[in-house]
Amino acid sequence: MRFFWEVVRRAFRQETTYRLAMWAGLATNLFFGLVRAALLTALLPAGAAVNGMDAAASVTYVALTQAMIAFLRIFGMTDVSKSVYSGQVAMDLLKPTHLYTLWMGRELGKAGFNLWGRGVIFMALFALFHPLVFPGSLGQAGWFLVSLGLSWLVSFSWNFLVNLAAFWTPDARGVARMGFLISGVLSGFYMPLQLMPEWFTRLCYWTPFPSLINTPVEIYLGIVPAGELGVRLGLQLVWFLVLAAASQAVVRLGIRKLVIQGG
Amino acid sequence: MKPILRVRDLEKVFWVNKRRQGILGSALSLVAPQMEKVTAVSQVNFSLEPGEMVGYLGPNGAGKSTTIKILTGLLVPSGGEVEASGFVPWKQRQAYVAHIGAVFGQRTTLWWDLPVIDSFELLQAMYSIPAERFRRNLREFTEMLEMERFINTPVRSLSLGQRMRADLCAALLHEPPLVFLDEPTIGLDVVAKERIRQFIQKIHQERGTTIILTTHDLSDVEKLCSRVLILDQGQLLYDGSLSALSQRFDGRRLLAVTLANPAEQITLEGVEIVSRDGPRVTFSLDGHTHDPAALIQTLLARYPVTDLEVRRPELEVTIRRIYEEKLLQPAGQA
Numbered sequence: 001m002r003f004f005w006e007v008v009r010r011a012f013r014q015e016t017t018y019r020l021a022m023w024a025g026l027a028t029n030l031f032f033g034l035v036r037a038a039l040l041t042a043l044l045p046a047g048a049a050v051n052g053m054d055a056a057a058s059v060t061y062v063a064l065t066q067a068m069i070a071f072l073r074i075f076g077m078t079d080v081s082k083s084v085y086s087g088q089v090a091m092d093l094l095k096p097t098h099l100y101t102l103w104m105g106r107e108l109g110k111a112g113f114n115l116w117g118r119g120v121i122f123m124a125l126f127a128l129f130h131p132l133v134f135p136g137s138l139g140q141a142g143w144f145l146v147s148l149g150l151s152w153l154v155s156f157s158w159n160f161l162v163n164l165a166a167f168w169t170p171d172a173r174g175v176a177r178m179g180f181l182i183s184g185v186l187s188g189f190y191m192p193l194q195l196m197p198e199w200f201t202r203l204c205y206w207t208p209f210p211s212l213i214n215t216p217v218e219i220y221l222g223i224v225p226a227g228e229l230g231v232r233l234g235l236q237l238v239w240f241l242v243l244a245a246a247s248q249a250v251v252r253l254g255i256r257k258l259v260i261q262g263g
Numbered sequence: 264m265k266p267i268l269r270v271r272d273l274e275k276v277f278w279v280n281k282r283r284q285g286i287l288g289s290a291l292s293l294v295a296p297q298m299e300k301v302t303a304v305s306q307v308n309f310s311l312e313p314g315e316m317v318g319y320l321g322p323n324g325a326g327k328s329t330t331i332k333i334l335t336g337l338l339v340p341s342g343g344e345v346e347a348s349g350f351v352p353w354k355q356r357q358a359y360v361a362h363i364g365a366v367f368g369q370r371t372t373l374w375w376d377l378p379v380i381d382s383f384e385l386l387q388a389m390y391s392i393p394a395e396r397f398r399r400n401l402r403e404f405t406e407m408l409e410m411e412r413f414i415n416t417p418v419r420s421l422s423l424g425q426r427m428r429a430d431l432c433a434a435l436l437h438e439p440p441l442v443f444l445d446e447p448t449i450g451l452d453v454v455a456k457e458r459i460r461q462f463i464q465k466i467h468q469e470r471g472t473t474i475i476l477t478t479h480d481l482s483d484v485e486k487l488c489s490r491v492l493i494l495d496q497g498q499l500l501y502d503g504s505l506s507a508l509s510q511r512f513d514g515r516r517l518l519a520v521t522l523a524n525p526a527e528q529i530t531l532e533g534v535e536i537v538s539r540d541g542p543r544v545t546f547s548l549d550g551h552t553h554d555p556a557a558l559i560q561t562l563l564a565r566y567p568v569t570d571l572e573v574r575r576p577e578l579e580v581t582i583r584r585i586y587e588e589k590l591l592q593p594a595g596q597a
Contacts, residue, residue, distance in 0.1 A: 003388040010374055010381055017376040090337050091372045095389055096361035255356075256339055 003097065004105050011109020022117045025070060029122055033066035037130055051194040052223040060133040061192050064217050067122045068148075070114035072155040072212060074189055076180040077107070078173065080159075081166030084258075093255070100160060100247050107156050136222050143229060147216040150236035154211045157243035158183065164247065167254030188214035194223065208239035266310040267441055267473050268334070273307040273343035275329050275497075276300055303329040305497045307343070313440065314471040316463075318484035318505070321494035322586050327477050330494070331445050334475070335365050348441055361390060364439035366430050368446035373418040379429045380414050383436060390437035397436065404432040407462050424455030431459065435466060442466075445477045460486050481578045493582075493591065500591035509581050512590055514550035517574040518558070519543065523567035531558060542569075 015022075037059045044055055053061065069075060080103055083089045092102055126132065135141040158179075165175040184190055186209035193201045193214045204210050215232045218224045224232060281299035283292050304326040311317060321327045332338040334345060336352035336359050345352055350359035373382040387397045405411055408428040413421055421429065427447060434442065444463065448456045464487060466472050476488060484491060484505065491508065493501040501508060517537070522529065525542035534553065538545045548558065555573055562568065585591055 003385070003391075006385050006388040010377055010385060013381075014374060014376045088370060090332070090367065091370055093337055093356065094335060094360050094363075094365050094372070096357055097389060098357070258338070 004101060007102065007105030008109040008112070011106045012112050013109075015110050015113040022113075026118050026122055026125075029066050029069055029118060030125055033062055033122075033126055034129060036066070037062045053192060053194050053221070056131060056133050057221050057223070058192070059130045060221060061217055063123060063126045063130070063132055064220060065189050065213055066126070067119045068151075068213060068216075070118035071111050072152060073107075073111075073159055074155075074180070074184065074187075074213070076162075076176055077159040078163060078176055079103075079106075080163035081172040081176065084163075084166040084172075085170075089258075098248075099251050100244070103160060104156055107159075108152075111152055111156075133221060135220055140219065140222055143233070144216055144220045147219045147233055147236060150233065150240060151212050151216050153240040154208055154236060154243060157240060157247055158208060158212070161243055161247050161250060164250045164254050167250075167257050183209050183212060186210065187212040188217070192217070194218070205235070208243060211236040211239045264312055267313045267348060268311040268475075269344075269346045270307055270309050270330075270334070271344040273304055273330065273333065273345065274302070274341050275304040275326075275333060275338065276302050276341040302497050304333070304340070304494075307494070307497075307499045309492060309499065309502055311473055311475070313473055314467075315490065316467050316474040316476065316488050318488035318491040319475055319477045319494065320481075320484065320491055320582065324496075325494045326497040327494055328445065329497075331365075331443055331475070331477055335363060335443055336360055361437070362439055362441065364434035364437070364442040366427075366434045366442075366444050366447050368427065368444075368449040371418065371426060371430055372433050373426070373429055375419050376417055378415045378417055379410070379421070382418070382429075382433060386433055386436050392437050396438075400436050400438065401432075404435065407465060408432055408458070424451050424458075427451060427455070427459065428462075431462060435472075438470070440471075440473060442472055442474045443477075444474060446479065447476070448478065448480055448483055456480070456483070463487060481582060485578055493585065495586060495591075500585070505578070509575070509578060512581050512585060515576055516548050516550050516555055517576070518546040518548060518555065519570075519572045519574070520546070520562065520566075520568050521570035523569050527566060529566055531562060534558065 040058045040062055041055050044050065044058060048054070049057075065074075080089075083092065089099075092099055095102065123132070135144055162176050162179040163172065165172040169175065186204045186207050188194075188196075188204070188210060189212075193204055193210060196204075201210075204214075215224075215236055219229065219232070277300075278298045279301055280292070281297040283289065283297065307326075307330060319327055319330070329338065333340045334347060334352060336356035339353045347359065348362045350362070352359050373379060374385070383401060386392070387394075392400075405414060408431065410425075410428060410432065413425050413429075416425075418426065418429070431444075431447060447463070448459055451459070460483060463474065463476070467474055467487075476483065478484060489504055491501065491503070491505050492499060493508075518534075520529075520543070522542045522544065529536075529544055531546060534546045534548045536544060537547045548555065559571065559573075563571075
């Protein structure tokens with residue numbers, strides 16, 4: 001366990017090496033955040049609220065999802081598949097640890113850095129342009145943080161699983177792009193699931209994707225129907241466990257197929 | 264003593280997509296691919312006693328890396344048995360790798376953007392090395408590999424020689440009894456190579472570490488290994504001592520003489536002159552059929568000589584002849 005936190009600490013520090021990249025990413029997130037906010041407010045009828053979301057809530061929704069891009073790596077993570085193609089994965093397999101745990105440590109360190117740099121700082125900057133809604137109570141804020149933690153676990157496991165395609169195909173980028181397109185739509189990143197037809201939302205909840213983004217954001221905004229909070233959090237936990245177990249199984253199959261390239 | 268590594272009938276077969284010629288062929292390959300069987304390693308047998316250091320040689324594509332990957336648990340073989348430190352590498356990989364060390368010269372296990380020491384401390388946590396033992400090993404290795412100057416430098420700023428030394432240290436901090444070194448001196452200058460060789464030698468002698476060394480640099484092998492395994496086209500051609508190898512395949516000696524009189528005609532019965540450059544004459548003789556000492560005596564009695572030198576062919580040349588002229592046959596077919 002100590003080893004895991006040592007990996008996390010190093011990954012965090014390694015990330016601080018790339019400060020310029022952080023600011024550049026932050027600027028991009030901010031620009032597109034403002035564009036998305038403008039679009040969404042233009043689409044909403046003035047003064048109206050759809051399924052409990054008014055203009056301020058919608059803008060906050062945009063801000064939150066933009067702030068989560070780097071933290072959850074919503075636009076995709078290909079580090080694991082790259083290490084398979086470069087053969088660097090061999091160095092990881094020579095260590096007496098699980099590949100999944102090792103990568104989780106690396107990604108968690110990075111995520112910690114991005115939660116601060118491209119999450120908290122982003123929200124502060126965004127608030128200069130648009131008034132944002134805050135959680136109504138301390139309890140609500142607390143459950144939001146729990147949910148955000150769970151969504152990171154789901155997100156990491158999903159990203160990791162998608163990356164494992166690298167064991168079978170010589171170029172997993174197509175699989176990854178497909179996976180991240182699907183997760184972008186079904187997680188409610190592009191559009192709040194609240195604003196979607198009910199049958200579509202219900203369909204989404206049969207997948208792990210609402211657990212990535214929609215759940216923590218709805219908890220933050222306080223629009224989760226009463227009594228459903230526990231169900232939503234439980235669902236996140238279940239999806240994390242399912243994806244983590246699937247990753248373990250797929251890794252085991254993948255290693256049997258593995259041909260370390262080069263050298 | 265029980266061998267620390269035992270390899271029996273090891274075999275690894277890859278299936279590769281065989282391309283047909285031309286556009287029509289490519290189109291056909293899309294729907295009906297032709298798979299071709301490539302045997303990377305076949306019928307490899309050997310075992311190592313604890314404390315041995317062997318050189319694992321072979322031309323590019325011989326199957327060296329494939330073997331090393333199997334032995335380190337990275338690849339699953341198509342057939343055969345391996346027992347290393349009591350484990351079957353690919354079946355118990357995670358437990359097994361805690362008991363071995365490995366350096367792949369082309370790769371690094373160090374964190375690119377962090378100081379070298381950070382990677383070492385992570386390894387301490389990863390292998391649960393007791394603090395006291397870790398400190399002692401680190402101090403010793405830092406001194407032996409002269410790492411004080413760069414141990415706090417980020418890995419990306421290291422020279423290749425420094426990085427390789429740090430990687431060697433990283434592979435040995437947990438004191439593995441069995442170590443695989445795959446091209447640990449690749450791309451290094453003479454001084455850096457020598458430093459790494461001395462370190463390997465010392466670890467081997469002082470700690471009794473069993474080492475398998477893969478390299479293309481025969482001077483590594485000459486200096487470090489008394490036993491060599493030669494692999495070509497996936498088959499083990501030779502397993503034995505290095506001196507026996509050069510004696511068997513290159514009993515030739517080169518005898519270079521500088522004559523006092525540059526114009527003098529010179530002949531020795533049954534010995535070929537390979538070059539003549541003014542007063543300097545070079546003979547090539549077969550050490551098995553001629554006695555070099557007797558020949559030199561005859562020579563000195565007959566001609567006034569100012570300088571004389573006997574050379575044995577370099578190992579490099581011997582090994583190249585073995586590869587190119589296929590001087591060795593796989594053990595099973597000899």
